[in-house]
Amino acid sequence: KKELLAEYDRWEKTYNGWRKKNADQAKQLEAAIDRKVDVDLLSKIPEFPKDAKLATRKAGSEALQPIAQAMPVLISGSADLHGSTLNYIKDGGDFTRETPSGRNIRFGIREHGMCAIMNGISYHGIFRASGATSLVFTDYCRASIRLAALSKLPNIYIFTHDSIGVGEDGPTHEPVETVSSVRVMPQIDVIRPADPEETAGAFVAAVHQTDGPTLIALTRQVVPILNDVDVRLRREGVGRGGYIAKKEKGKLDLIIMSCGSELQHALAAAKELGDGTRVVSMPCFERFNRQSDKYREEVLPKSCRKRVAIEAGVTEIWYQYVGLDGKVVGLHEFGLSAPGAEVMKERGIDAKHVVEAAKSL
Numbered sequence: 001k002k003e004l005l006a007e008y009d010r011w012e013k014t015y016n017g018w019r020k021k022n023a024d025q026a027k028q029l030e031a032a033i034d035r036k037v038d039v040d041l042l043s044k045i046p047e048f049p050k051d052a053k054l055a056t057r058k059a060g061s062e063a064l065q066p067i068a069q070a071m072p073v074l075i076s077g078s079a080d081l082h083g084s085t086l087n088y089i090k091d092g093g094d095f096t097r098e099t100p101s102g103r104n105i106r107f108g109i110r111e112h113g114m115c116a117i118m119n120g121i122s123y124h125g126i127f128r129a130s131g132a133t134s135l136v137f138t139d140y141c142r143a144s145i146r147l148a149a150l151s152k153l154p155n156i157y158i159f160t161h162d163s164i165g166v167g168e169d170g171p172t173h174e175p176v177e178t179v180s181s182v183r184v185m186p187q188i189d190v191i192r193p194a195d196p197e198e199t200a201g202a203f204v205a206a207v208h209q210t211d212g213p214t215l216i217a218l219t220r221q222v223v224p225i226l227n228d229v230d231v232r233l234r235r236e237g238v239g240r241g242g243y244i245a246k247k248e249k250g251k252l253d254l255i256i257m258s259c260g261s262e263l264q265h266a267l268a269a270a271k272e273l274g275d276g277t278r279v280v281s282m283p284c285f286e287r288f289n290r291q292s293d294k295y296r297e298e299v300l301p302k303s304c305r306k307r308v309a310i311e312a313g314v315t316e317i318w319y320q321y322v323g324l325d326g327k328v329v330g331l332h333e334f335g336l337s338a339p340g341a342e343v344m345k346e347r348g349i350d351a352k353h354v355v356e357a358a359k360s361l
Contacts, residue, residue, distance in 0.1 A: 037071070038071070075130065112141055195263070197235050229267075246279035269354035308354055
């Protein structure tokens, strides 16, 4: 025991000497060990142009760069899909035997291996691990993701190509049940942002979540930037999990809920359904469910039982919000091989079907 204490005292002396000579690095190291994150990260991400036409995977790439600059311990990687997932940290270099300071890990075509390695990095406790692949490959990663959730590891999964909007890749690569299957896993946040500004909020929310993993589901296809909704509201609303994207102008009669690329259809349907219609963006169920009873009641008042939800995925999990009286516009079968917009239309994921569902209540 005396030898161990003496060895520890020697280590303490060495560390304190290094700490005095390298104050900035020591501060970064201690913040990393304590998992401290800059509270002002969101302001470091520039607002997107009002006429932006981006897929949320591309918006995620642009949001990632200033976050990586502000967080030197954030590392990224992809399962041989950097050109598609777009999560490469610019000027970060590749992690190799010769360049161990590289911040981008090329995991190879092994999604399970990637997520297992991310767990090891997070268990080590200094670096923040993020990794990317196509969302449909979540099934290859599931055991490692489940272990991260169970162990409350702050991994960030940047999973793209999030719906039947993938299109020509066909039903084998079009997630239908995948998002919901991760949502039902305890202790993991699933964020599906609707536009570039919500995507910025999603990335910041993910790095601030330090007691569990976060999966960000991003589109392959271009989505409109939702200029009718205040920029700050979109960005900060993601952190609360759900927020009122369009408030009713008259007496509240109907609530439409959505997330991801389908929020545009909810907003379009609301214009047709009248002044009593409210639209709620729900990018993260888990974060919303952690809000106070008061806030959740403000967003989804129990007095309004006419509710419709739309998402390009299986419908069951939405019934916790629409209730027995509500309806969900979603998927009950797999996708198709065709251009993404055509697949969405063929499967009824559009404003027209939201309007029909609302009028049937």
